[in-house]
Every structure is written in C-alpha cells, then in structure tokens.
Amino acid sequence: MLSAIVVVGPEIREGAKSGFMSEEARAQASLSPARVQRATPLVCVEVLGRSVLDRMIEDLQRAGVDMISVIGNVPFAPACDGSGSRLKIEMCSAEEAWRRATQQLMSNRESGVEGSLVVRLGAYVDLNLENALQFHREHGQVVTRAFEPEKEEPLDMWITDPSRLTDGGDILTILGVVEPARYVAQGYANRLDDPRDLRRLVVDGFTSRCNLRPQVSEIRPGVWMDEGAQVDRSARIVAPAYIGRGVRIAEECLITRCTNIESNCEVDYGTVVEDSSILSNTYLGFGLDISHSIVDGNHLLNLERGVTMEIADPCVIRQNTNPRQDQDCQLSVASDFGGAQVAPGKEN
Amino acid sequence: MLKSGPVVIMQMPEQLNLDGVRTFQQELEPLIECHRPRIVLDCSQVRHIDAAGVEMMLHCLEEAMKRDGDLKLAALTSEAEVILELMRVARVFETFSTSEEAVRSFNAIPAEVAPQEAPWYGDAFGDLGALKQAS
Numbered sequence: 001m002l003s004a005i006v007v008v009g010p011e012i013r014e015g016a017k018s019g020f021m022s023e024e025a026r027a028q029a030s031l032s033p034a035r036v037q038r039a040t041p042l043v044c045v046e047v048l049g050r051s052v053l054d055r056m057i058e059d060l061q062r063a064g065v066d067m068i069s070v071i072g073n074v075p076f077a078p079a080c081d082g083s084g085s086r087l088k089i090e091m092c093s094a095e096e097a098w099r100r101a102t103q104q105l106m107s108n109r110e111s112g113v114e115g116s117l118v119v120r121l122g123a124y125v126d127l128n129l130e131n132a133l134q135f136h137r138e139h140g141q142v143v144t145r146a147f148e149p150e151k152e153e154p155l156d157m158w159i160t161d162p163s164r165l166t167d168g169g170d171i172l173t174i175l176g177v178v179e180p181a182r183y184v185a186q187g188y189a190n191r192l193d194d195p196r197d198l199r200r201l202v203v204d205g206f207t208s209r210c211n212l213r214p215q216v217s218e219i220r221p222g223v224w225m226d227e228g229a230q231v232d233r234s235a236r237i238v239a240p241a242y243i244g245r246g247v248r249i250a251e252e253c254l255i256t257r258c259t260n261i262e263s264n265c266e267v268d269y270g271t272v273v274e275d276s277s278i279l280s281n282t283y284l285g286f287g288l289d290i291s292h293s294i295v296d297g298n299h300l301l302n303l304e305r306g307v308t309m310e311i312a313d314p315c316v317i318r319q320n321t322n323p324r325q326d327q328d329c330q331l332s333v334a335s336d337f338g339g340a341q342v343a344p345g346k347e348n
Numbered sequence: 349m350l351k352s353g354p355v356v357i358m359q360m361p362e363q364l365n366l367d368g369v370r371t372f373q374q375e376l377e378p379l380i381e382c383h384r385p386r387i388v389l390d391c392s393q394v395r396h397i398d399a400a401g402v403e404m405m406l407h408c409l410e411e412a413m414k415r416d417g418d419l420k421l422a423a424l425t426s427e428a429e430v431i432l433e434l435m436r437v438a439r440v441f442e443t444f445s446t447s448e449e450a451v452r453s454f455n456a457i458p459a460e461v462a463p464q465e466a467p468w469y470g471d472a473f474g475d476l477g478a479l480k481q482a483s
Binding site: 289300307 | 365396426427429430431433434
C-alpha cells in the first residue's frame with residue numbers, strides 16, 4: 001500500500017521557524033495580489049483551469065497512491081475523481097500541518113504502509129512519479145529525495161519506507177537522519193516564489209516549455225475554452241489564450257498574448273487584456289486596458305511597473321459578486337500529461 | 349498652487365476619489381476659466397485615482413483646450429501611470445518626469461510667436477504656387 005502526505009504551506013521545523021522565502025521573494029511579497037495577501041499559497045491558485053494542488057492529487061492518483069493526505073493552508077477542498085484513492089483534507093496552520101504530517105507518517109509506519117511519499121507543495125515541477133517510485137525501489141535506501149533538474153537543488157519531496165524509519169523529532173528531522181538516494185527530476189521546474197513565477201508558469205505552459213496545459217480542447221490552435229465560457233462574436237481572442245469555465249467575454253473585447261482568464265470571470269464591453277492573468281471570480285469593467293498584470297478581484301498587480309493596487313471603484317474591477325460554486329468539477333476532466341508538483345527544499 | 353510665469357503648477361492630492369475631486373476641482377476651475385490656461389498637475393503624491401478623478405482630469409483638459417490652453421501631467425507615480433493606462437487615458441495627456449520639464453514645454457514655443465496660419469506642407473514640396481501656375 002502506498003500513501004502520500006502533501007503539506008501545503010511553508011517549511012516550519014519544530015523549535016525553529018525557517019522561512020522558506022528568499023529575501024528577494026519576501027520583498028516581492030509586497031507586490032502580491034489579494035490571494036497572496038490573504039496567505040493563499042500560489043499552488044492553490046487556479047492556473048489554466050486547475051490549481052497545482054489539484055494537478056498534484058491527480059498525478060498521485062495516476063501513480064497508484066492509495067491514500068492521500070493533504071494537510072495545511074488549503075483554501076478549498078480539492079475533489080477526488082473516484083479513482084480509488086482515499087483523499088483526506090486537513091485544513092490547519094503551517095505549524096500544525098508539520099505536526100500532523102509527522103503523526104500521519106508514524107501512523108503509516110504502525111499500519112504497515114510499504115511506501116510513503118512526503119511532499120511539501122510549493123513549486124511546480126514536471127516530475128514522473130512512477131519513475132521516482134521505481135528509482136526508490138531499485139536503490140533500496142530508506143529515503144529517496146527528489147532534486148531539481150539542472151541546478152540539482154533539493155526539492156521537498158521524499159519517498160520512504162516508513163517501517164525502516166527511526167523515531168525522533170518531527171517529520172523533516174526523521175527524513176533527514178539518513179543520507180537519501182538522489183533522484184534528479186528530468187523536466188521543467190518553477191519555484192512559484194512570487195506572483196511573477198505564476199505568470200511565468202502560464203507563459204511557459206502556453207509556449208510548451210512545461211507540461212502544464214489547459215485540460216480542455218482547443219477551439220482553434222492555441223485557444224482553449226473551458227465549459228460554459230461565453231465569448232461574444234465581436235470579441236477577438238488571439239492565441240495563445242485560455243478562457244476558463246463560465247467566463248463571459250462581452251462585445252468588442254480583445255484577449256491577446258498569453259492571457260489566461262480563469263473560471264467565472266467577466267470581461268465587460270471593449271476591454272483589452274494583454275499578457276495578463278485574470279484570477280478566478282474577477283470582474284473587469286468596460287473600456288479598460290489591462291496589460292502585463294495579474295488581477296485578482298479588486299487587486300491589480302502590474303508586473304511591468306512592480307505596483308500592486310487595490311481598486312476601490314467596483315465599476316472598474318472587482319470580485320465577481322456571484323461566483324459559481326464549481327469546485328466539485330475540478331477533477332472531472334481526465335488528463336494526459338505526466339507531471340507532478342513538489343516544493344523546493346533545503347539540503348539537510 | 350505654484351506659479352512659474354504664465355504656467356500654474358497644481359499639486360494633486362494623494363487620493364483623487366469623489367471627495368478629493370470636489371475640493372481639487374474647486375481650486376482648479378478658476379484657473380482654467382482664464383484665457384489660454386497653462387496648467388501642470390504635479391502627480392508626485394498620487395497613490396490612487398478613481399473613475400471620478402480621471403473624469404475630472406479629462407474635463408479640465410477639455411476646458412483648457414477650448415480656451416486655447418493645455419493641461420499637462422508631471423512626476424507621475426507608478427500607481428498613477430497604471431491607473432491612467434488601465435483607463436486608456438494615458439495617451440491623452442502630455443506627461444513629463446518633472447514639473448520643471450512640463451513648465452519648460454509650455455515655454456518652448458511661445459504661442460504668440462508660433463505661426464498660426466503656416467501651411468501644413470511648409471517648403472517640403474518646393475514652391476507649390478509656381479507649380480500650379482506652370483500647370
């Protein structure tokens with residue numbers, strides 16, 4: 001039996017809080033849009049239709065993991081697609097998350113689980129989980145740790161045999177006691193340290209630099225439109241672009257240059273959106289010109305100028321007042337790519 | 349308010365919302381109502397402009413132009429630039445990095461000296477009158 005423990009939130013060890021963000025990333029945090037200000041991890045933000053967390057859960061299910069525990073700062077409950085995996089969500093603080101993860105690992109040991117994946121979800125990495133598990137079995141070491149491609153920096157993903165672990169301290173200490181086998185992931189990695197990385201991930205997805213793709217069919221080359229999206233005939237969508245579930249694009253709008261408009265957004269008459277990410281449930285007023293930005297509700301982050309603004313005028317931009325509750329269909333679409341997402345880590 | 353010759357420099361408030369607009373417009377309107385008003389709005393303290401603020405700026409520009417004058421913006425903060433671009437009005441105004449530059453731009457070609465009836469083609473096509481006669 002295989003189990004996975006997915007911790008969402010920063011790395012916090014017992015006795016000492018070690019911030020996972022670099023100084024630069026900390027400075028960037030002041031540029032973050034609302035969801036980041038509300039401390040929602042970027043891995044939980046919808047990107048091209050689904051969050052990195054949703055994609056991770058699906059990858060774990062595809063890799064044959066029987067029991068998945070998601071612990072930490074999860075703003076919504078990801079849905080299970082009924083593939084046979086048991087999915088347990090525990091919403092709690094970062095400190096509490098690591099304590100619960102340690103308990104879960106110990107519980108796995110007691111119940112005779114053969115293999116446990118421990119993941120701190122903080123970055124997007126194209127990782128083949130089946131290969132990683134195969135690598136762990138072949139090397140026969142107690143712990144295997146994944147490393148970032150090219151730079152070979154450690155990622156916060158471990159595969160372990162719980163029965164061979166020794167007691168003592170928190171989960172990260174337990175996993176760090178033994179020298180791990182190094183599994184170097186082959187593929188794209190994006191640390192998602194700040195919202196600029198989120199935008200870069202979208203562009204890299206559109207330009208095929210990574211396996212992240214909208215999981216809906218293209219209505220024409222490079223233009224993806226999710227279910228329930230309504231685009232007026234006079235609006236123009238220039239590829240590559242993604243129009244999410246339930247999005248409404250009004251007359252004379254122009255959506256262009258790697259723009260993604262996530263679920264339940266509304267773009268009003270004549271607005272131009274260029275090289276921007278519009279996060280879910282956002283209303284964009286009429287006659288606007290939005291470029292090089294991330295917009296989340298009434299928060300706008302202009303990446304070109306490095307300015308975050310809260311727009312008080314609801315006629316300009318705002319949180320969509322009547323967002324649809326559609327989280328239950330998050331995992332309903334089958335995917336055909338083999339990516340996994342794990343966090344950057346610290347060398348023990 | 350600061351006067352630099354015939355040019356008036358006005359400091360814009362930090363928040364140009366509905367309340368701020370009323371006060372600011374009361375100060376600005378008498379200046380616009382003169383002949384050939386030359387106004388520089390110093391935006392170095394602006395942190396937020398809402399739709400009412402943008403509308404007021406456009407109205408003042410229009411009124412100034414009606415009277416053969418102009419309204420220019422100086423020292424725009426990043427926030428002001430982002431909002432003006434967002435609302436598609438950034439290109440309507442002449443903008444300068446400092447108020448001094450904006451003032452100088454008014455003085456570059458004194459309106460009294462600038463030819464009012466100069467033909468648009470200048471001399472680029474030679475003597476068009478002679479050409480017409482020859483044909």
